[in-house]
Amino acid sequence: MKLVRDIKLGDPSPNKQNFIGLKLNLLCCRYWLLDLWDCHDMVFPFWRLYWNKNEGGELIHQNKVYTMTPNYIYIIPPFTSFSSRFTKNHMYNEGIHVSGKHLTTNYNEKDYVDKHLFHFFVHFNLGVPFDNVYPGVFKIELTDYLRDRLLYLTERLKVENSDFKLTFNMKLQAFIKESLTNIGPELWKAINIDERVLKVIRYIEINIDKKLSNPKIAEIANMAPNSFARLFKEEMNITIQNFIQNRKIAKACDLFEQTNDSIEEVSFKLGFSDRYHFSRVFKTVIGLTPATYRSGRYT
Template sequence: MTTLKIKPEKGDPSDVIQFFPKYNIQLLCCRHWWLENWEYTELSFPYWRIYHNNAEGAKIIYNDTEYSLSPNQIILIPPNTSYATRLYDHEIPKEGFSLEGGRVDLNADRQKTSSKPSLLHLFIHFNIGIPYDNISPGIFSFELTEHLQSKLQRIKNHLSKDHKFFSFHISLVIKALIADLLTELPESNWDLISKDHRIISCLRYIEENLADNLSNPILADKAKMATNAFIRLFSNEVGISVQKYVRNKRIDRACIMLHHSNLSIDEIALKTGFADRYHFSRIFKQSTSISPARYRKEFGMST
């Protein structure tokens, strides 16, 4: 008996259309530092963080609870989580911070000669986009398995040779590490702003077009809704007005640029949709209580 093999007319013989969430892991920085001081009154930024230390001694304080960083653990922190940090028994300043550290490769001699205790600190900053950057805040600690340790070691080996340029392969390793940790978060922890597809589409449009005119009528048109109906739905789903959300996202993007780029304040103002540097500086200070220049001085990653 002969069995006839019929070749499907299409590449996928299934007649079920599948839908997958859209997300993009955007790497902002990946660095390996030695630290002698790491005392911050408050750290809270609009991006994710990963921490791993080679020795005991660092602590994160979140909601009056201390989390110790150890070589056997890796820490994942969602965006806009507010926490304090310290090394050893150092006192946390009442305001501001005390940071003493630098790249491992450039400061190897100092590490050998300094009399102060220090440790090695790997940190990665990244975003995955709206709505997934809106997970509830918290501190997540995971056991460092051999699988994760292998990725960390490859990343550290690269950073010991080159801190500026990353090959496609090492970028995949960093993103694979991030994906491994994100998959360990319970599904119930993902607290999305909205499940309404019109609002989700609008939020993505805002994120991708911060330099453009994002007036209520334009955004309502993108959502294919009447302006007043759109404004009401947005406020009900997101919890704040459309324009307050737009302003917050522009300030978030400005913080990321001030922290992770060498763009001038004028360029950042333009890229985040402000009329000029002065308008940007005024709104930025209203939102963060400090000027863009001071923010860059305190939190910039030029080292």
């Protein structure tokens, strides 16, 4: 047998193909029985996907109320400020108040459907530049494929809630990706940003632990600082320093969820002058203190 060495990647065609890299990183996936879901002005640095099996849930974004129904899933990009509530048990008008428990096979759903919310949610990231799309709430109508996947995922979550098998992981990722394809141009416009801006975004991701000044960043793009600042704002709909701030806090959330680092250690790793400066910025971006976020008292 002769080993073929002169065909790159095993492709015999001379036509070059360009593929978009999508780095889906799953953070959590749960199916809960909620009796309280009064959460106000939440902002988190990751994508959220919600589906309620029964009615009673609402999402609010920029004074628009989305009445959640079982025929739709709802996708919320990172850094979107929104609120939620369970209308059958609405008690608070500010703060984050959640009460519920993991649904298992021990529960007969028919016994809880009138006074509780059957709530499926996934938190995930997609990587640069897809974690920088414009804020909003995307309402996606369920197709037969998505409905079948939801049935499988929720039933499996009743049985297994921590160590997932390969099949579950692959079906969950397929479900998320299929859901995202229904968003439309709002998602895909992120890949068409100016190459100079994309180059800087990549530089920021690699050097997120450093203090990054406008002159240094403009140098990466080979532009004058003021000119690049205007270009960045036009392309990303956010100032360069606010973007850097958001990315640092997003990285902080990753560290809180994946390591046992203290707040001081995370602050140091991300180039903040001290814990107090870090905590002020974290509270400004997320709406929670680092300590509250680490405790997981939100959903």
